[in-house]
Amino acid sequence: MPELPEVETARRGIAPSVLGRRLERILVREPRLRWPVSAALPQLAAGQQICDLRRRAKYLIFDLERGSLLLHLGMSGTLRLLPHDIAPVAHDHVDIVLDSGLCLRFNDPRRFGSLLWTAEDPLTHTLLRQLAPEPLDEVFDGAYLTRVAKGRRVAIKQLLMNSRLVVGVGNIYASEALFRAGIRPLRAAGRITHAQFDALAAAIKEVLHEAIRAGGTTLRDFFDPEGLPGYFKQALYVYGRGGEPCRICKKPIRQIVQSGRSTYFCPGCQH
Structure with missing residues (x-):
């Protein structure tokens, strides 16, 4: 997708x-x-x-x-x-x-x-006017996440994929950002500290910017009448790597299902 x-x-x-x-x-x-x-x-x-x-x-x-x-x-x-x-x-x-x-x-x-x-x-337009902040906007930061997560028991990965709270993070990038921030995807959003949300907001921006930069190397493919647009390829740390060793601690990456979507995390690096 x-x-x-x-x-x-x-x-x-x-x-x-x-x-x-x-x-x-x-x-x-x-x-x-x-x-x-x-x-x-x-x-x-x-x-x-x-x-x-x-x-x-x-x-x-x-x-x-x-x-x-x-x-x-x-x-x-x-x-x-x-x-x-x-x-x-x-x-x-x-x-x-x-x-x-x-x-x-x-x-x-x-x-x-x-x-x-x-x-x-x-x-x-009715499809756009209710959309939440963009994750690359300045208003999306640790303070914003702390505010919208206060008192919520929902798992943090599900909160990140709620388009009424933030748009466009997506399944892959939610998993990758949570890994970089050291936060398990099943943790209740309301139990995450402000400092951890600062790290998570920064990780989301970082992984999205990296993905966009990587995509820029294949823009010529938009002119290929026989092929599809050249979406970026990047080395993912957890997503799609269930059972494989973590690139950092070497423990096997775990795969679970949240709200019908696959989630990946490292039990050694994420707490």
């Missing part, structure tokens, strides 16, 4: 080729995404210039001259930049054709992604 670093990598990868360009047309081959693509959307957006490209949580916001497109990659969505006359393949649901001759092609096998239109400020 694309998480915050993948979406930010996608934004940075496509921005140089889309900013300032005009939308020649939008071709919708399959409107049945998570929410149906409005039949009016192609007509509303056509001919407009792309003035800005932002990210909020896992949404890409294409700011046009009059309105905005909100694109979410869902669980399996990818974006590619390629010449508009290249034949589509299975699950190529939407083409955003630019005046440069390129198109931004959205592929989504599971169709959990979305493409929506709004004529209002996109940050006030």
Whole structure:
């Protein structure tokens, strides 16, 4: 599933080729995404210039001259930049054709992604206005985590994945950040100290920044008409390494299930 670093990598990868360009047309081959693509959307957006490209949580916001497109990659969505006359393949649901001759092609096998239109400020859209702070924002720090965790018995990893409290941390990065901060994922959020939350907030920012930087090395893959966007590869300390020795203390990494999601931690390094 694309998480915050993948979406930010996608934004940075496509921005140089889309900013300032005009939308020649939008071709919708399959409107049945998570929410149906409005039949009016192609007509509303056509001919407009792309003035800005932002990210909020896992949404890409294409700011046009009059309105905005909100694109979410869902669980399996990818974006590619390629010449508009290249034949589509299975699950190529939407083409955003630019005046440069390129198109931004959205592929989504599971169709959990979305493409929506709004004529209002996109940050006030019903899907975005209730979103919590971004983990890379200055307001997200140990003091904020201490405040939202006070009195809560929920496990700290589940708290980090609550989009009403913080957006975009995701399963992989919650596990990795908790490892770096030395905190077990099952610990009650309300029993973690302010100092530990300082370390955890710093670890979250660190692991996300590292993932985004690693993604930057493969941005050329967005121009590969045969492949998928080159999401980063990085050496993970715990995620996906159940039973393998910890890179630090050599004890076997444990795998458990929390709220239906796999969680990984080191019993030696995390307390």
